[in-house]
Amino acid sequence: MSYKNFPMVPRVIFGRGSFNQLNEILAPKRLSINAPFIYLVDDVFKNNSWLTSRIQLSYDDKLIFVSSKEEPKTSQVDALVEEIILLTKERPSGVIGIGGGTLLDLAKAVSIMLTNNGESKDYQGWDLVKNEGVYHVGIPTISGTGAEVSRTTVLTGPDRKLGINSDFTPFDQVILDSELTKDVPTDQWFYTGMDCYIHCVESLTGTYLNAFSQSYGDMALELCKEVFLNGELPEVESQEKLMMASWHGGMSIVYSQVGVAHALSYGLSYLLGTKHGIGNCIVFDQLEEFYPEGVKLFKEMKAKHNIELPKGICADLIDEQFDIMIDISLSLEPLWENALGKNWEKTITREKLRELYQKM
Template sequence: MSYKNFPMVPRVIFGRGSFNQLNEVLAPKRLGINAPFIFLIDDVFKNNSWLKSRIELSYDDKIIFVSSKEEPKTSQVDALVEDIILMSKERPSGIIGIGGGTLLDLAKAVSIMLTNNGEAKDYQGWDLVKNPALYHVGIPTISGTGAEVSRTTVLTGPEKKLGINSDYTPFDQVILDSELTKDVPKAQWFYTGMDCYIHCIESLTGTYLNAFSESYGNMALDLCKQIFLEDNLSDLESQEKLMMASWHGGMSIAYSQVGVAHAMSYGLSYLLGTKHGIGNCIVFDHLEEFYPEGVKLFKRMKEKHNITLPQGICSDLSDREFDIMINISLGLEPLWENALGKNWKKIMTPQKLKDLYKKM
């Protein structure tokens, strides 16, 4: 039997205020005065002097502010790569992604596409990347997606929503500074935190489960319960715990897989542009049949934090639009197999999936 040999993020700094060490981390990685560091930063920080003042730019280093209002697209990756090539005298020393899952995924994808030919859409799938990525650093400013630790970068392409899953995708360095998450709006905090919670439920109840996934999944799930159900946590404790839950949740799916909610959420995202975290929540709310205990607890968390999910987002869709979502979703075979076993196609028929989408 052959076992998966997964790469881990080799270097991690954890701690409140650790963002201040970024400059000393980057200095030895600089390849020359004409090889800039490129900072891809969520544009919510465009007018945030608290964050910008702590990034020391040298030589030709550049900050590119990127909107995270929409899910990352392959065309967006290609455009960023082209901009970076045009603005740099030499191949950059590295790419630094600062933001939520969208920015972290873009940073991973751009670092891959700067060393591999073609377009980002050519690499959507498993193990298609041939050359090691450029040095890349991930600094999350919101916790939950697990993008800081995963070996995928999830992109919406012209034909599908699918990750660039490869051994070259994970970051070379991650900085986990919970202070960067202090201004996240409440709804966003909940949706992204629930992405982590749903990772755990899908991993822990899946057919791919093993002791590796289970130990990380249980740690992340326990942290999520503390953060979203207990009353006695300070903001600081909650921020630190969610940062660790996100990390462990990402580790949990490294050696297993996600399930029904993620597979269906990809369909919503591809067709309607629904953001990943809220899409997972909209779907998971209707999945009692597959995750009875998990959904029950989710509803408790939703109630406790006064979260009202959008309703009726699929109510006006045509049959053709439903078919697009169904095809995108059913194309994610490993997710369905993890959730429902080898005979998943007998359980999750296109009609059954359509009926589920119609509830949303």
């Protein structure tokens, strides 16, 4: 039997205020005065000097604000790479992503595409990347996606929504500063936190489960319960615990896989542009038959935090649109196999998937 030999993030710094150490972490990584650092920052921080004033730009360093209103696209990655090549004299010393899962995934993809030929859509899949990317740093400002720790960067391409899954994808350095999550709106906090919770449920109930995944998944699940279900935690403690839940949840799926909720939400995201966190919630809400315990707990958390999910988002779709979502979903074979085993195709038919989508 051959075992997976996955890379991990080699360096991580954790603690409130650790963002202030960014400049000293980057300084030794500068290749030359003509090789800039490129900061990709969520544009919600555009008028937020509390964060941006702490980034020290020198030489030709560039700060590029990027909208995270939509899920990251391959075309967006290619445009950023083009922009960076035009702006810089030499290959950048590093790419630093500051934001939620969208920005972290964009930073990982841009780092890879600066050293690999072609378009980013050519690398959607497993282990297609040939060359190591440029040095890249991930700094999450919201917790839950696990993008800070995963070996994938999930992108919507012209034909499908699929990650660039490779050994070159994980960050070289991650900074986990929970203070950066302090201004996240409640609904966003919930949807992204639930992405982590759903990672745990899918990993812990899947056929790919092993002791490595389970130890991380169990820890993340407990932390999610503390944050979203138990009594009111002090704000700082809640932020730190959710940041750790996101990390552990991401680690849990590194060595296993996600399942039904992700397989279906990729379809929503590709066709309707539904953001990943809320998409997972809309789907998971309908998955009692696959995850009875997990969904029951999810509904309790939803009620506790007064979250109203959008309803009827598939109500007006035509046959062709359902077919697009079903095709995307069925193409994610490892997810279905993890959720239901090798014979998953016996239960997961096109009719079954349409029936599920129609409930959303």
